[in-house]
Amino acid sequence: xGSAANTLSREPWNKGKIVGQKAPFKVKDIWALRVRxxxxxRVRELALFNLGIDSKLRGCDLxxxxxxDVCHGDTVASRAVVMQHKTQRxxxxxxxxxxxxxxxxWIKQAGLRxxxxxxxxxxxxxxxxxxxxxxxxLEGWVEELGxxxxxxxxxxxxxxxxxxxxxxTKNLRAVQLLLGHSKLESTVRYLGIEVDDAxxxxxxxxx
Numbered sequence: 001x002g003s004a005a006n007t008l009s010r011e012p013w014n015k016g017k018i019v020g021q022k023a024p025f026k027v028k029d030i031w032a033l034r035v036r037x038x039x040x041x042r043v044r045e046l047a048l049f050n051l052g053i054d055s056k057l058r059g060c061d062l063x064x065x066x067x068x069d070v071c072h073g074d075t076v077a078s079r080a081v082v083m084q085h086k087t088q089r090x091x092x093x094x095x096x097x098x099x100x101x102x103x104x105x106w107i108k109q110a111g112l113r114x115x116x117x118x119x120x121x122x123x124x125x126x127x128x129x130x131x132x133x134x135x136x137x138l139e140g141w142v143e144e145l146g147x148x149x150x151x152x153x154x155x156x157x158x159x160x161x162x163x164x165x166x167x168x169t170k171n172l173r174a175v176q177l178l179l180g181h182s183k184l185e186s187t188v189r190y191l192g193i194e195v196d197d198a199x200x201x202x203x204x205x206x207x
Contacts, residue, residue: 021192022153024160025053029145034098036144045137047106048119048129050099052157056178057093059154060085063129067107068114076100076107084180091180163191 030053037046051070052062061084070080078100081092095103103118112118117128135154142152158179166175176187 021190022156022159023151024156024163025152027164029147030160033141033145043102043106043109044119045141047099047102048134048137049141049157050102051095051118053160054095054099055080055093056158056162057082057091058084058086058158059131059134062157063119063131063134065118066114067112067116067118070095070103070118071107071114076104087180087182089180089182091178093178159191166191 033049034046037049048062051065055062057065061082064085065082069082070076076095076099079092079094081090083090106112107118110120112120119129121127121129121133123130123133131154138152138154138157139149142149162175162179165178166172172184172187175191176184179187179190181187181190
């Protein structure tokens with residue numbers, strides 16, 4: 001009886017929360033945050049933010065990157081390949097010059113070596129930054145930009161560049177490869193493409 005009563009009285013995990021796809025960041029927000037992080041010399045956060053945008057990786061894959069995953073010798077590479085935890089499939093991503101510079105600076109400042117995690121945890125007992133820590137850092141960024149934290153999450157980072165690429169090229173297959181999805185349908189659902197395209201067509205149709 002007690003367990004049944006507890007089940008009935010337990011509130012759903014999503015009560016009072018907005019659940020659904022998280023919004024991608026806009027280009028103006030990306031640059032606003034980059035400038036802020038640079039001006040305030042927040043080297044670690046700048047490297048994390050830039051690499052999160054470029055890599056389009058899930059949070060669990062981003063925080064567990066090692067220096068050797070993104071470097072050739074002592075130099076940050078222009079491309080990298082990692083194995084995704086969720087799917088156990090490899091995915092390749094580009095590392096743009098602005099991100100390479102930020103990551104290189106972070107590696108030097110932190111004194112990291114090839115076998116080290118790129119983003120070590122500052123919490124005892126955790127070898128690298130955790131996904132919850134990452135989510136809290138991202139929430140701080142969102143608040144600094146004056147945006148609503150309910151609309152953004154770690155998947156906002158993953159969706160940002162993928163969404164921009166699709167909007168500019170309409171090349172769904174390319175986005176699928178960049179996100180490491182095994183099925184095209186997954187990419188369509190992830191980006192909310194059908195809804196966005198339908199609204200765009202509707203907006204362009206005058207009666």
